[in-house]
Amino acid sequence: MAAKDELGRFGEEVACQHLAAGGAVILDRNWRCRDGELDVVVRDGGTLVFCEVKTRSGVRYGSGAEAVVGRKAARIRRLAARWLAEHPHEPSPVRFDVVLVSRQRTGPVGVEHLRGAF
Secondary structure (H helix, E strand, C coil), X not given: CCHXXXXXXXXXXXXXXXXXXXXXXXXXXXXXECCEEEEXXXXXXXXXXXXXXXXXXXXXCCCCHHHCCHHHHHHHHHHHHHHHHHCCCCCCCEEEEEEEEECCCCCCCEEEEECCCC
16 A cells, blocks of 8 residues: 555544544435546534544644635536435435645644634
C-alpha cells in the first residue's frame, strides 16, 4: 500500500473515532460510485452529515481545509445527492463537514472538526 493511501486510511479511522466519540452514528465509510468517493457519512442528532477527511503529516501541501473548496466542494455535494438517492432516509437537514487530521512524527495526533465547512 502506498504511503499516501496508508496515511489516508489512518486519518479516516481517527476521524471516525472522533465523530463517534462526539455522539455521531457512522452510516457509511468510503462510499464509492463512478463519479467519486465520500469519505464518511454520519447522523449527528437529526442531521445527516457528509464528512470529507483530510489528513496531513506536514504543511508541505498546505492545510487540509484549503483543499476542500470550489470544484472539490461541488463534487462532494453532487456525490451526496447520489448517496441520498440510493439511501432514502426520513427528510432531515444535511450538513457538510471537514475533519482535519494532523499526524506529526512526534506528539499526539491532532483533530479539527469544521462543522458546516461548505
